[in-house]
Amino acid sequence: MNCEQDLGAAMKAGMRRLASGVAVVTCRDEESGRQAMTASSVTSVSDSPASLLVCVNKATTMAASLQPGVAFAVNILSADQQDISNACAGGEQGEGRFTIGQWQDNAEQVPLLKGSQVSFSCKVDQVHSYGTHDIVIGQIDGVCLDNDQFAPLIYGDGGYL
Numbered sequence: 001m002n003c004e005q006d007l008g009a010a011m012k013a014g015m016r017r018l019a020s021g022v023a024v025v026t027c028r029d030e031e032s033g034r035q036a037m038t039a040s041s042v043t044s045v046s047d048s049p050a051s052l053l054v055c056v057n058k059a060t061t062m063a064a065s066l067q068p069g070v071a072f073a074v075n076i077l078s079a080d081q082q083d084i085s086n087a088c089a090g091g092e093q094g095e096g097r098f099t100i101g102q103w104q105d106n107a108e109q110v111p112l113l114k115g116s117q118v119s120f121s122c123k124v125d126q127v128h129s130y131g132t133h134d135i136v137i138g139q140i141d142g143v144c145l146d147n148d149q150f151a152p153l154i155y156g157d158g159g160y161l
Helices: 008-016 059-066 082-087 094-098
Strands: 023-029 034-038 042-045 051-057 071-076 102-106 111-113 118-130 133-145 154-156
Touching: 023 051, 023 059, 023 082, 023 111, 034 051, 034 059, 034 082, 034 094, 051 059, 051 118, 071 111, 071 133, 082 094, 111 118
Parallel strands: none
Antiparallel strands: 023 034, 023 071, 042 051, 051 133, 071 118, 102 111, 118 133
């Protein structure tokens, strides 16, 4: 076993070995309109109340929008939606991220992605700041299963698997 001394670099290298599903988090901000960002740090919190968390880098545009009470969605991508993941991970901001894929607004006017594995509609319940990220806990108020087969987009070791 090779144990590294530079904990920050070693942590990043080690976490690259943890494969995870890929999600696109969306919301609608009154000033900047629709927003989307790719996230791989998404997990369930509880089934009562139904809730999940997503880790959001504080440097992103979306971080300032995700405050308690704000509606947002977590769209778990399907294996054939790599282009959507890439579009929402960098490059254009705002509406430019919605030029790929089929998007439909839910009752809260938050974009949901058609053809995704599942879309969770949520409201921000709590935000916890830690280091470079905010841990956003959302209470789930809607679940849309839009893909009949289990075929998630998986990311690990710096690429799609």
